[in-house]
Amino acid sequence: MADKFDLTIIGTGPGGYVCAIRAAQLGLKVAVVEKRATHGGTCLNIGCIPSKAMLHASEMFEEAGHNFKALGIDIAKPQLNLDRMLAHKDKTVEANTTGIDYLFKKNKISVFSGIGSIGSANQVIVTPENGDAQTIATANIVIASGSDSANLAGIDIDEKRIVSSTGALSLEKVPEHLVVVGAGVIGLELGSVWGRLGAKVSVVEFLDRILPGMDMEVTRQFQRMLKKQGFDFKLETKVTEIEKTGKGLKVKVEPAAGGDGETIECDVTLVAIGRVPYTQGLGLEVVGVETDARGRIKTDGAYQTSVSNIYAIGDVIEGPMLAHKAEDEGVAVAEILAGQAGHVNYGVIPGVVYTNPEIATVGKTEEELKDAGVEYKVGKFPFSANGRAKAMLATEGFVKIVADAKTDRVLGGHIVGRGAGEMIHEIAVLMEFGGSAEDLARTCHAHPTMSEAVREAAMACGDGAIHM
Ligand code: FAD
């Protein structure tokens, strides 16, 4: 049996690896167990990082093909070298995952390769792909086993023609027609990648809207922008069958409420209908770690499961399935185990859709405030009235700030526009400090920046924006 550890973490995604580093920094003796050959979990290997590499490269391709001319740059029609673009993605992944190896070494974290399962409340059994199982003795366990793609009943994902996000990040050629099932974050980001590279993109969504949960005004305008980019939307529609033919696919759809169906022919279908918690092989039943009706590990407010020295964080528990949420929970648990008061403010977790333009959101939407009966005011400012946006041909979109009608405290911020994912953070910081729209409006912003639109939206919550 190996040495006794203060903490053993199962899974080295953003939840697990960040928890390990923070705990080691705070003086704990830490072990991690990972079944994948590389660290970083879904995020670094098959999620955030490779998708952003492809989003960036395809955006540059699109820019070069469409916008350079207006800026006075004449070039020949850009040619796609998909192999090189995919190699850029793979190199980006490698650079990030090997970075975690370095951080584990630097922080003297013991790494075990294999499937980690709970042998008892103080033992984790590691079963490697080859060789004998090992038992780790540990005072505490953190489960950070993440999530996996959800699938449609009866559909066989082969990762070549019918793909999850994983296959959609490695297609060998640009599809002629890509059908995306699910108008959520993955569908719209990866649909954008292949759309920019030349595919016709059709999105089939069960609900009557795209990006459920996000501010309606933002998503309505965003849907119009995507239509202009060539996206075809079939809302309130469900997929009933996907038939593989010689070369292509026949996707059978019908209205969500029932009725006459139609068949869409395509060569690739991406199923992006959400993700499910991953708990296979963990041995939760051995010690009685409880899960909820959706298969998520149940935790109290301090990430403790039904077994007092076993904790869980990230996608495998309740809450948004986001890398930064998992990371913050990892830090919080490490701090709790070190006797500090770790916590996460779930009211201020930004969400970003990395399309072009981007959508970024933090705090409450107008719909949520209406439902909760909160009196609020709205300040909005369009990028079409922002000098820097005009100079960059990035005038699409707007900033919207919602603030308490009486106290002026900012309750939410929603941005659709170029670089929204960077701009959202000043609203997040303001909200962390309980700031008001006036606080933001009175903060000097450098000119000319896109961020001035954030300040003007805050001004619009008060006496009015200057440039509108
Ligand atoms: P994971 O990252 O899923 O890591 C869990 C790890 O545990 C895995 O490495 C797995 O192999 C390992 N594991 C599981 N069971 C065992 C076991 N029994 N033994 C040993 N190891 C085990 N989020 C964002 O915030 N921004 C984005 O831009 C973004 N883009 C995304 C794009 C895509 C295509 C996808 C699919 C997801 C994206 N996400 C994004 C979501 C993000 O990847 C997840 O929220 C995040 O990875 C969750 O972190 P985690 O540590 O909880 O789990």
Ligand code: NAI
């Ligand atoms: P999602 O939950 O964002 O969207 C799924 C969509 O599919 C929803 O619009 C839903 O109504 C629809 N849907 C569900 N069942 C359907 C059906 N049978 N037919 C048609 N439509 C159906 O899930 P997605 O896009 O798969 O992403 C999974 C997770 O990964 C998300 O929770 C997200 O937070 C995370 N992620 C985050 C990113 C980011 O932060 N930029 C990028 C990619 C993923």
